Amino acid sequence: MLVSPTALYALLLLAIPLAAVVLISFWTQTGVRDFDTTFTLANYKEALTDPLYRQLMLRSLMVSGLVTLITVLLAFPIAYFVSFGVKPEHKSLWIFLITIPFWTSYLIRVFLWKVILGYNGVLNSGLKVVGLLEEPLSFILYNVNAVILTLAHAYAPFAILPIFVALEKIDRSLLEASRDLGESRTMTFLRVTLPLAAPGVVAAVLIVFIPTIGDYVTPRLVGGPGGLMIANMIQTQFLRLNNAPLGATLAVIAMLIVAVIAVVFLILGNRAAGGKKGGRT
Amino acid sequence: MVDMTADTPLISLQNINKHYGDYHALRNINLDIRQGEFFSLLGPSGCGKTTLLRTIAGFEDYDTGYVTITGRDMRGVPANKRPTNMVFQSYAIFPHLSVIENVAFGLRKARMSKADKTQAAEAALEMVGLKGYGHRAAHALSGGQRQRVALARALVLKPKVLLLDEPLSALDRKMREQMQVELIKLQREVGITFILVTHDQEEALVMSDRIAVMFEGEIAQCDDPEVLYRNPKSKRVADFIGVMNFLPATVREEDGRYIATIAGLGETEISEAQCPGGVPVGAATVGFRPETLTLLYEGQSATHREAPAMIDEVVYYGDMTYYDVRFDGVDHPARISMRNIFGRDVLAVGTQARVNWSPGALVVFEQSA
Numbered sequence: 001m002l003v004s005p006t007a008l009y010a011l012l013l014l015a016i017p018l019a020a021v022v023l024i025s026f027w028t029q030t031g032v033r034d035f036d037t038t039f040t041l042a043n044y045k046e047a048l049t050d051p052l053y054r055q056l057m058l059r060s061l062m063v064s065g066l067v068t069l070i071t072v073l074l075a076f077p078i079a080y081f082v083s084f085g086v087k088p089e090h091k092s093l094w095i096f097l098i099t100i101p102f103w104t105s106y107l108i109r110v111f112l113w114k115v116i117l118g119y120n121g122v123l124n125s126g127l128k129v130v131g132l133l134e135e136p137l138s139f140i141l142y143n144v145n146a147v148i149l150t151l152a153h154a155y156a157p158f159a160i161l162p163i164f165v166a167l168e169k170i171d172r173s174l175l176e177a178s179r180d181l182g183e184s185r186t187m188t189f190l191r192v193t194l195p196l197a198a199p200g201v202v203a204a205v206l207i208v209f210i211p212t213i214g215d216y217v218t219p220r221l222v223g224g225p226g227g228l229m230i231a232n233m234i235q236t237q238f239l240r241l242n243n244a245p246l247g248a249t250l251a252v253i254a255m256l257i258v259a260v261i262a263v264v265f266l267i268l269g270n271r272a273a274g275g276k277k278g279g280r281t
Numbered sequence: 282m283v284d285m286t287a288d289t290p291l292i293s294l295q296n297i298n299k300h301y302g303d304y305h306a307l308r309n310i311n312l313d314i315r316q317g318e319f320f321s322l323l324g325p326s327g328c329g330k331t332t333l334l335r336t337i338a339g340f341e342d343y344d345t346g347y348v349t350i351t352g353r354d355m356r357g358v359p360a361n362k363r364p365t366n367m368v369f370q371s372y373a374i375f376p377h378l379s380v381i382e383n384v385a386f387g388l389r390k391a392r393m394s395k396a397d398k399t400q401a402a403e404a405a406l407e408m409v410g411l412k413g414y415g416h417r418a419a420h421a422l423s424g425g426q427r428q429r430v431a432l433a434r435a436l437v438l439k440p441k442v443l444l445l446d447e448p449l450s451a452l453d454r455k456m457r458e459q460m461q462v463e464l465i466k467l468q469r470e471v472g473i474t475f476i477l478v479t480h481d482q483e484e485a486l487v488m489s490d491r492i493a494v495m496f497e498g499e500i501a502q503c504d505d506p507e508v509l510y511r512n513p514k515s516k517r518v519a520d521f522i523g524v525m526n527f528l529p530a531t532v533r534e535e536d537g538r539y540i541a542t543i544a545g546l547g548e549t550e551i552s553e554a555q556c557p558g559g560v561p562v563g564a565a566t567v568g569f570r571p572e573t574l575t576l577l578y579e580g581q582s583a584t585h586r587e588a589p590a591m592i593d594e595v596v597y598y599g600d601m602t603y604y605d606v607r608f609d610g611v612d613h614p615a616r617i618s619m620r621n622i623f624g625r626d627v628l629a630v631g632t633q634a635r636v637n638w639s640p641g642a643l644v645v646f647e648q649s650a
Contacts, residue, residue, distance in 0.1 A: 176340060177373035179360040181387030181434065191386075195377045274377030274418070 025248035032242060043249035053233065053250060060229040061257070063144060063219075064212035067151040071208050072201060074152070075159035079200075082160075083167035095164065098157050106154060110221050113150045117141040117222070142224025150218050155211075159204040166200025167193070195272050202269030206262050213258055230254050289352060291316040291474050292337060292442060297346035299332065299498075306332050307343065308498040314442075314476065319468050321477045321485040324495035325521070330478045331370075333495070334444050337476065339363045351441060366435035367444040370451070372427040374419045374434075380406070381415030383430055387438045405437035406430075408467070425456050436471060445477045449484060461487050482522045486510065494518050510570075512557040516646045519568050525644075526615035528608070530567040532560065532645065541645060543567050545608025546588050549640040561647040571618040573642035576604060576628065577635040585639035590615075592632045602627050606636060 025043055028036040047053050082094045101109065116122045117140045124136035140146060170193060178188040216231035223229070230250060237247030290313035297310035307329050314320050322330040335341040337348060339360035348355040350364055366387070375383050385402040393401070406412060409429040414422075422430065428448055435443055448464075449457045465488055468475045479485050485492045486506045493503040502514045513519035516527065530543040532551070539560055541551045546567075553560055577583060593614045594605035602621055605614035617636065621627070628634060 171371060171373065173369045173371050173373040174375060176360070177367070177369055177375070178386070179340075180338060180365075180367045181438065182361045182390060183387075184361055187389075192375060272377075274379075 021248045021251055024245050025252050027245045029243055029245055035245070043246050044253075046246060047249045047253055053230075056228065056230045056233050057250075057254065057257070059144070060213050060231070060254070063147055063151070063227075063229060064209050064215075066148050067155065067212045068205055068209040070148065070152045071155050071159045072163075072204050075156055075204060076163055076197075076201070078156075079160045079163035079167055083164055095161070098160055101153075102157065107217065109154055110150055110218055113146065113153070113222055114141065117146055117149070141222060142227065144223065144227045146222040146224075147219050147227045147229075150222050151212050151215060154218070155208045158207045162203035162207060163197060163200040166197045166203075170196045195274065198269050198272035202265050205265055209265075210258055210262065213254065290314055291318075291351060292476075293347070293349045294333075294337075295347045295349075297333070297336065297343050297348065299336070299341065299343045306498050307336070310346070310500060312493060312500065312503065314474060317472055317474055319465070319475045319477070319488060319490045321479060321489040321492045322495060323479055323482060323485040323492050323521075326480055328495040329498040330480075330495050331446055332498075334367075334446055334476060334478045337442070338365050338367050338444050364441035365444055366438055366440040366442075367446065368428070368431045368435055368448045370446045370448070372431040372448075374422070374427050374430055376419050378419060379415065380411070380417045380419060380422070380430055383419060384415075384433045384437055386434060401437055402433075405433035408436065408470075409433045410463070424451055425460065428452070428460065432467070436467075436473070440473060442474045442476060445475060447478055447480070449479070450481070457484070464488060486522070494521060496521075512554075512644065513568075514557045516566055516568065519644065519646070524571050524616055525568045526571065528567050528569075528611060528615065529648075530565045530645070532562050532565045534562055541565065541567060541643075543643075545590070545611040546586070546638060549586070549643075551640065551643065551645055555641075555643055556645045558646055561645060564648040566646045566648050568644045568646060569615075569638070569642055571603065571616045573639060574615075574617045575637045576606075576617060576619055577637050578625070581637075583635070583637045585637060585641075588636045588638060590634055590636045592628055592630055592634055595627060595630055597627060604628065604634075606634065608636070 024035070026039050026041070028038070028040055028042065030036050078098070082091060082098075086094050114121070118124070119136050119138060119141070121141070123140065124133065127133040128136065174192055174196070175188055178192045179185075183191060213229075214231045216229065216235055219227045219229045219232055231254075234247045234250050234254075237243045237250065292312075292314040294310050294312040297307050298305070299307040310333060322333055324330045332341055336343055337350075337355075339355065339358060339362075355363060375386065378386065381399065381402050384405055385398050388398045388401065391398060391401075403412075403415060406415060406429075409432050411426060411429050411433065414426070414430075419427075419430070428451075431448070445464075449460050452460060461484060464475070477485070477488060486509075489506055491503065491505050492509055494501045494509065496517060502509060502518045504512075509518070509522055513522060513525070516525075519525040520527075528544050528546065530541045532539055532541045534540075539551050539553070539556075539562075540548060542548050577587065588608055590606040590608045592604055593607050596603040596605075600621055602619050604617045604619065606617055607614050619625075
């Protein structure tokens with residue numbers, strides 16, 4: 001039988017690991033490498049009732065929700081500027097410049113924020129030199145704020161690009177038509193530009209929200225004890241506590257929550273872009 | 282506020298000039314457009330006709346001059362505050378809105394109830410022949426339907442002027458001809474002034490009360506279709522509107538009369554009226570339309586003047602036949618159109634024929650103009 005490379009790739013690298021995670025979540029770990037493969041829902045019961053896991057899950061949702069909000073709100077004006085304010089021949093240069101932060105590794109960028117936000121970091125010593133500070137600020141590193149700031153910076157280009165593409169696709173004569181039909185610039189933006197950019201905004205939301213909720217490097221490095229997220233707990237369960245089934249359970253629950261939120265966003269975006277129009281002929 | 286008397290033009294353009302960098306896009310445009318007129322801006326691509334339309338709509342700035350609509354100076358008035366509405370070349374139908382929402386788009390600020398707005402939008406749809414299409418998606422429409430939606434969307438606002446930017450160029454020939462007739466009817470019905478931009482001279486002739494022919498940012502001639510066709514002011518206008526044959530000639534003045542010596546046709550007296558651009562004494566060019574000449578068959582004698590010619594090419598169109606003939610001593614062919622009346626044979630290439638021509642149908646131009 002002929003299996004296409006794509007299907008094979010999807011099967012080996014996506015479907016099988018996913019199925020394995022789901023399967024393990026119903027097992028019990030009895031030793032370092034030993035599992036009791038009897039079907040059990042005990043892990044789910046524990047994951048859903050223990051307040052620690054719930055708190056970590058809620059914090060993850062809060063952090064990635066805020067990161068997404070901040071990133072998309074900041075990305076929109078940038079994408080709008082490049083699409084509407086930059087000469088066509090310079091647009092690709094601008095997009096190229098926006099991707100420059102990607103040239104350095106993600107880890108190095110996270111460490112850079114440590115250098116900037118640290119107790120003796122660039123920000124604190126800078127403010128001290130200027131005379132705005134007596135004592136260094138300690139609330140800016142090793143907490144949730146630092147996680148949000150670092151993630152928002154890291155994911156900015158991911159949010160800019162889809163919004164930019166959506167804005168580029170808008171036929172400029174639609175904006176003129178709106179002006180011609182009596183609407184001001186602001187109303188044209190609200191009634192034409194924004195709804196037509198909605199698919200790009202939804203894409204940006206998903207692209208930022210989905211990976212940030214599972215991020216564990218950033219909270220580990222800049223989050224301190226109060227900034228840890230669900231992914232850190234999953235890692236701990238797998239590698240430190242030798243409880244792979246509970247880790248898998250937390251992973252499955254996180255995945256389901258993300259999936260539900262993603263579907264809601266997709267439906268909302270589709271509505272805004274008029275996707276439902278015309279069903280009722 | 283200027284008093285609106287009957288002869289105040291609805292739109293007045295005075296001395297409009299516009300540059301894009303070094304490029305002189307509009308040159309000294311002076312134009313008055315009357316209330317209720319179907320007016321066309323005609324010219325080849327890049328002649329500035331669309332720029333001029335967009336200037337009236339408020340989408341383009343201009344360096345000098347005045348645009349006044351109903352006597353009001355429009356400088357600094359943005360497009361959303363002008364009593365004009367436009368049908369865009371791409372139709373610019375909002376893809377995220379249904380047909381009825383598209384049509385009602387401009388009614389947001391109108392002081393009427395929601396039900397009245399819907400009713401007005403539905404009436405506009407009915408007027409353009411799209412009754413019952415209100416809840417369709419914009420992307421499910423054909424080209425012709427999109428155009429009708431664009432028309433309804435503009436007309437529902439009851440503008441003083443409707444601006445149409447090449448509205449028919451994206452349609453196929455049959456649809457285009459049908460829409461031409463519908464647009465004329467619609468314009469008569471609503472009584473709104475229409476300004477149409479087109480590069481299609483036939484379309485302009487069919488639809489317009491008056492036409493301004495533009496070349497290189499300048500208005501070459503502004504007249505009603507018949508005058509434009511019969512008495513073009515320059516060779517260029519003559520060549521752009523329909524088909525015009527040209528023959529070299531010389532004009533001399535004798536006792537207050539003008540005598541033209543035309544290559545291949547001979548000598549004839551011409552009147553001043555035949556020289557819309559002024560009488561060109563000396564070297565000149567004589568133009569004539571294909572339908573003003575006829576080929577003479579055996580036994581027929583000339584009703585006006587006769588000239589010998591050789592048939593170079595025959596193009597058969599069913600109802601018409603076009604003959605490219607060469608007059609004696611002229612090296613380029615001239616086109617003659619003949620109606621294919623029953624019993625009249627199509628003549629063969631290479632036939633030595635006689636051509637009946639009438640001196641009164643000639644138009645005389647300066648040689649270079």
